[in-house]
Amino acid sequence: MMKGQKNHYEASFKLLAVELSYERSNISELAREIGIKASLLYKWRKDYQEYGFNSFPGKGNLKLTVEQDRIVELEKRLKDAELARDILKKSNQHFL
Structure with missing residues (x-):
């Protein structure tokens, strides 16, 4: 991956990761297993808590x-x- 380039994760992947994070005690370990940074998983969890299923609407859309x-x-x-x-x-x- 080139420097400055961001990965795009599908909403279904994000939702699954968030759901799994509530079932696991070690979020950092889960993040490593699915190939993302723990900070990103925590951000997704926060978004999900605030916006629910509207958390991951796609590019350029407001939550x-x-x-x-x-x-x-x-x-x-x-x-x-x-x-x-x-x-x-x-x-x-x-x-x-």
């Missing part, structure tokens, strides 16, 4: 709780509705 995801969706819908309202206001001014 959001269900509530945060709902807020983002509602804000997007509100913005779209406000834009539509503004367009209708401007078009009505042309007919007056």
Whole structure:
């Protein structure tokens, strides 16, 4: 592996590693067995505790709780509705 290059681990691998880490007493040993650094496994565990199954969404995606995801969706819908309202206001001014 070249310096600076990061490994990409599939979400299923991360979830399995986290699940196994809860079954094992020695997390460092488990990390060595599966070929990752213990610090990375601890990070995955922390993410999983905070976000659950949404912990590993893929590249470039934010980790959001269900509530945060709902807020983002509602804000997007509100913005779209406000834009539509503004367009209708401007078009009505042309007919007056």
